[in-house]
Amino acid sequence: MTAHQHGGFHMICDDQPKLDIRKLWLQGFKSLRIDGVTISITTTQCHYGGERRWFMCPDCGRRCAVLYKPDYRCRLCRNGRYWVERFSPLDRRLLRSKRLREKLGQYRPDLSMPLPLKPPRMHWRTYRKLCGEIRALEAQILEEIWGEDLPTLAELRRVDLETAN
Secondary structure: OOOHHHOOOOEHHHHOOEEEHHHOOOOOOOEEEEOOEEEEEEEEEOOOOOEEEEEEOOOOOOEEOEEEOOOOEOOOOOOOOEHHHHOOHHHHHHHHHHHHHHHOOOOOOOOOOOOOOOOOOOOHHHHHHHHHHHHHHHHHHHHHHHHHHOOOHHHHHHHHHHHHO
16 A cells, blocks of 8 residues: 555554554553553543543653554654655655645646646635645746756747757
8 A cells, every 4th residue: 555545644664563542442541561661541631521542652751642562662752754754855845746736637747737627616716726836836846956047938948949940
């Protein structure tokens, strides 16, 4: 399964064995002792009644729902990050631009392609907002790629005409 199928929130440490408090029945327990590690359990009150249970990371004391084996630490202590955090800023902008174009129905997006027409049933305000965000992102992408030598559209057309002759 790709990270895109996860909605873009795939963790680097997701494939490691873990202890998830949401899958355990720990009503009334204040702590656990597993493999010689004592793990405290705390609760928070939910807005509409009831309570939510959390592990306290043995290393940093952070409240979390998942601890990763074998040392039962949270993702921050294990240096676990979202997969997209490994991308360069340019790659993140390219991915964001691709996803925004996909919202408009363009499934093989390319910076050189014009923006697609407004999809049916999409509000014009939403369409204009997405188009504006795409244009701004792609301007940053092109500026980062080309730097100070960013050609104008007229210059690109002139180069195309010269290479055609």
